Amino acid sequence: MRSDVWSDLVDQGRLLVRLGKLLTHRHVEIYEGVGPTLGGMLAALSKGGAMRLTALADQLQVDTSVASRQAAELVERGLVERRPDPDDARAGILDLTADGHAVLQRARERSGEIVAAALADWSEAEARQLVELLTKLNGDLREELCGGRERVR
Amino acid sequence: MRSDVWSDLVDQGRLLVRLGKLLTHRHVEIYEGVGPTLGGMLAALSKGGAMRLTALADQLQVDTSVASRQAAELVERGLVERRPDPDDARAGILDLTADGHAVLQRARERSGEIVAAALADWSEAEARQLVELLTKLNGDLREELCGGRERVR
DNA sequence: CCTATAGTTGCGGGGAACAACCAACTGAGG
DNA sequence: CCTCAGTTGGTTGTTCCCCGCAACTATAGG
Structure with missing residues (x-):
């Protein structure tokens, strides 16, 4: 892949x-x-x-x-x-x-x-899309990094 | 705007x-x-x-x-x-x-x-799009930040 | 009393900028 | 040619900021 x-x-x-x-x-x-x-x-x-x-x-x-x-x-x-x-x-x-x-x-x-x-x-549409994707990315990363209960240690 | x-x-x-x-x-x-x-x-x-x-x-x-x-x-x-x-x-x-x-x-x-x-x-298409947008973003930021001849000072 | 939680403080370390510096490549004049 | 000024490639010293960990105080709750 x-x-x-x-x-x-x-x-x-x-x-x-x-x-x-x-x-x-x-x-x-x-x-x-x-x-x-x-x-x-x-x-x-x-x-x-x-x-x-x-x-x-x-x-x-x-x-x-x-x-x-x-x-x-x-x-x-x-x-x-x-x-x-x-x-x-x-x-x-x-x-x-x-x-x-x-x-x-x-x-x-x-x-x-x-x-x-x-x-x-940039068109505003592009910008919005980027923000959207970034937001999603951050959400998922956050979940992966600290959502799992393992503490930051 | x-x-x-x-x-x-x-x-x-x-x-x-x-x-x-x-x-x-x-x-x-x-x-x-x-x-x-x-x-x-x-x-x-x-x-x-x-x-x-x-x-x-x-x-x-x-x-x-x-x-x-x-x-x-x-x-x-x-x-x-x-x-x-x-x-x-x-x-x-x-x-x-x-x-x-x-x-x-x-x-x-x-x-x-x-x-x-x-x-x-994530779909691969989304990921690709994000990478594309990020690349563009970086390019433009770079130009704005240091493309202008003003030194880093 | 004993443990868990909210916050603070004292380290120590890493990344980066800035300045001062050395060395080597220019490019005029003489 | 030759020399000397100015420029450019890199290195080193210093300092600053952001951070995490460990140790500590103080309160909460059983």
Whole structure:
């Protein structure tokens, strides 16, 4: 069976990773000094709504320690608010502040512009299709990688 | 105009980055102890044929210093051979050794298997289409990011 | 009391950029 | 020719960021 397709996919994925990193790291500080990874956290909070640190870490597929530090920084910058969970004194609920929303909004616009410039000759249909396929891909990968109960270890 | 599409694309891209990293880092050492980044260099060499360090760095979109160190390690492991460029005593030509080819071959098979498992329910047509779109995306991004003469700074 | 869970902090490591550097290839003038 | 300035190919040192693991605290729940 044609395993070349998968290999090609892996290769292209790898390149995309690099380019994406360049994009976010170069066209600098899209998130107004926050950087791409913290920006990802903002985006996750926006999409998923207020949630606990562990949930956020799970969403982002990073270790809780990583999420903890990132969250701490965002809180310090006033982009995220942390309030105690009324049901559990150990836990905290993280949520975007008004500032966080604003920063994220501007960032989305800006990165959108950049991508739009690069992809000026794309039809919207193509773009949508790509997004759709990527979404499916991510879903399946996620399931394969962590859906199986094996912990991240 | 619908900038949501681009934002979604950015978000999905980011997630893919994370998942890809997990995949290569977890299903561990696909390249027999070489690791994903060095593997990428092997793949680039395979696809582009023997080339100079600078060309390789350009392909991979990394700084020459990074490529230099990676190449050095691959040479040390005997997966890549470095021979002097007859036309330029400063330069060297990097090329895969037989071992390098073998390792890469096995790695491609293995990562292909993993992806295939995760994407078992995909049709080959879908996969091909995704690869096609990704390739196009990468091409355009690359052009936008570094095609413009502005240096990386 | 004992175990499991939410989070934090202290390591350590890997990937990458930047800058400073050496070496060798240019390409004018003299 | 010859030399010297400028350019280009590579390497090394430093630093930074992101990450995972391990150890720890504190609360929850039986």
